Amino acid sequence: xxxxxxxxxxxxxxxxxxxxxxxxxxxxxxxxxxxxxxxxxxxxxxxxxxxxxxxxxxxxxxxxxxxxxxxxxxxxxxxx
Numbered sequence: 001x002x003x004x005x006x007x008x009x010x011x012x013x014x015x016x017x018x019x020x021x022x023x024x025x026x027x028x029x030x031x032x033x034x035x036x037x038x039x040x041x042x043x044x045x046x047x048x049x050x051x052x053x054x055x056x057x058x059x060x061x062x063x064x065x066x067x068x069x070x071x072x073x074x075x076x077x078x079x080x
Contacts, residue, residue: 028065033058043070051076 033039037058043051051070056078067079 041066041068041076043068043076045070045074048074053078 039056039058041053041056043053045051051068051074053068053076056066068076069079070076
């Protein structure tokens with residue numbers, strides 16, 4: 001889920017991490033961010049509160065892949 005600074009929702013993408021015992025998948029989710037310059041990435045996880053990366057600079061990631069990982073403790077980070 002992506003939101004601009006004013007809280008306006010820009011997009012939502014659902015990724016099924018697989019089905020069955022201990023299944024996982026890596027599936028890209030693509031978002032356009034209109035004219036936003038900074039966004040928050042909110043990643044809903046199965047258990048616990050959503051993982052959040054705040055204030056991402058859109059210009060820095062334009063034309064590049066942004067990899068976000070979420071650890072077992074629920075913390076999210078950008079993999080560069």
